Amino acid sequence: MGRDVFYITTPIYYPNDVPHIGHAYDAVATDFIARYHRLRGEEVFHLTGTDEHGLKLQRAAEAAGMSPKEWVDSMEPRWREVWARLDIAYDDYIRTTESRHEAAVKKLLQTVHDNGRDDIYLGTYEGLYCVSCELYYTEDELVDGRCPIHGIPVEAMREENYFFRLSAYADRLLRHYEAHPKAVQPEVRRNEVLSVVRGGLQDFSISRTSFRWGIPLPWDPAHVNYVWFDALTNYITAAGYGSDPERFARVWPANIHMIGKDILRQHAIYWPAMLMAADIEPPEQVWAHGFLTVGGQKMSKTNATGIHPFELVDHFGVDAYRYYFIREIQFGQDGSFSFESMNDRYHADLANGLGNLASRVLAMLGSYYDGLVPEVPATGMEGDLPALVKDVTSRYDGLMLDVALTPAVAAVWELVGRANQYLVERAPWRLAKDPERRDDLAGVLYAAAEILRILAVLLSPVMPGAAGRLWTQLGISEPLAAQNVPEAAEWGRLAPGTRTTKGEPLFPRLDS
C-alpha cells in the first residue's frame, strides 16, 4: 500500500504519437478510479505524463529542423489538451525531460549499479542492424531477410551495452507474485506473467551509444540510458524518490499502475525487478486493461482506426464519452468500439435513462412545489428505495476497490432503473390531483429527488461534469466536491426547502 496516499498512474505517452481513443482509455479509467478514491475521502495522487526521450523523437526533431527538446515541447501540449477536455484530474504531470526525472533516474541507476551484486554489467548486444534505420531488428520483423522499411540487407552488428541482470530475479519475482496474488491483474495477465517468469528471464540492455537523446549513465556518460530505466522510473520520480524521502515514504509504493496489455512484461517483470535491485518495494498492483478494436481491427494509425477523442467528445460530450468506454467495454477485456454502440448507449442509458429521470423529477418539483424540496411527512412512501441505495452503494464500493469498473457503474444504474419504475408505481402526477394525498405526493417526490442527489454523488467520479450539472439543478448548497462516501450516500440528507431548477436536459437526444 502507499503508506498514506492512494497512488495511481497511467502509462507515460509518447509525444510523437497522435492521441487516440485507445490512449484515452487508460486515462479515463485511471481518472475514474482516482476520483472514486477521492470521493471516499482518501488522499490521492494521480500521475500521468509523457515519455520524451529516444531515437524516434530525436529523428522526428531532426526532420522538423528542431532540437529534440523543442520538438517535444511542441508535441506534448497535444496530449494535455486531450486530458483537459476529458476532465482528467491528474495531480502531477511528469515529462521525462524534466531535471527532477534525470536526477531520479541517475540515482536509481547508480544505486543498482552499486548494489554489490553486479546487477548492471557491460556486455555485448548483438543483433541485425539496418544502417539506414539505425535500428536493430529481430528476425521475424524482417521481410525476406531485409529491412522492412528500406528493403536493404541487414547487418549482424555488435555493440557494447550495459545490461541489467534480470535473470537473477526470477525467484524473487515468483515469491512476490505468490505473496501478492493481486500484484498483476486481471487474472489472465497474471498467468501470462507467471509463465514468462517460470520460463526463464533474460537480461536486458539498458544503454545505447548509437544515439544521444536520453539520460547519460552516471558512471559512463558515453552511454545513454535506453528506454526502461528512463520510462518506468517516472513513477518513483514523481513520488519524490531521491528528492523528498518523507514524501516518498508516504506515497510509494504505487497502489495501481494502470497500463495497456502491450507493456505488461515491462511493468510486471522488469519494473519490480529493477526496484528490488535498488531495495525499493515493488508496486502494489499492475493492472493491464484490454485493447479497443474498431471494426474487428486493433486500433492503429496505419489502418485509419486511430480515432481522436475529440471526434467523439464533440458529438456526445465528455461525460457520455467517459461513461461509454467504462460501461460498454468489460474492463479488462478487449472490446470493440463503434459509433452505433456509442449512440445506442447514449440514448438508452443517458438520455432516456438518467437524463429523463432527472427531467421528470425536477419538472414535477417545479410544478407541484415551485421547485422546493418538500418536507417529508412520515408516510413511508419511499418504499424499498433506501434499502436499495444502501445495497448499491456498498456493492459499488466493493467493485470499485476491486477495479471492476464496468459492473460498478452497472450497479449504480440499478438505481436509475428502479427510480423510473418507482415513479410509475407511485404515479405522483395522479397524487397531485388529489388534495387528500398531499403527504403522499411529498413523500414520493422527496424520495425521487433524494435518488437524484445520491446518483450525482455516486456518478461524480465517472461523469464529473454531468454529476455537477445535476447537483446544480438540485440546488444543494454544499459543493459536490466536498461530498464523501459512504456518508453522502446515506438516505435522507437532502434538505427540505432546497430550491431546485429544471434546467437543460442532462443528455439531450441527438439527431442522427
Added chain:
RNA sequence: GGCGGGGUAGCUCAGUGGCAGAGCAAGCGGCUCAUAAUCGCUGUGUCGCGGGUUCGAAUCCCGCCCCCGCUACCA
C-alpha cells in the same frame, strides 16, 4: 508445439450439476410527470461439434473444430 482465455438469443454478455438468463434491439399493451419519454408483457436459442459420467450436463470427463493472448522451437 506448450500454457492460458473464449465459442450461450439479432447484438453485448451473465450463468461451473437441478425447468436456459440480463441489458439492448424488435412486437404488443398501459401511463401522460418527463428528452417521440417511461412502465408492463411477449417471442426467439441444435448453450461450437461428437462421445461419456449422472436420476439430471451450458456446467463434470474424453476427443475434435474455430477464435484470441502469451510463449517456444523448427526452419
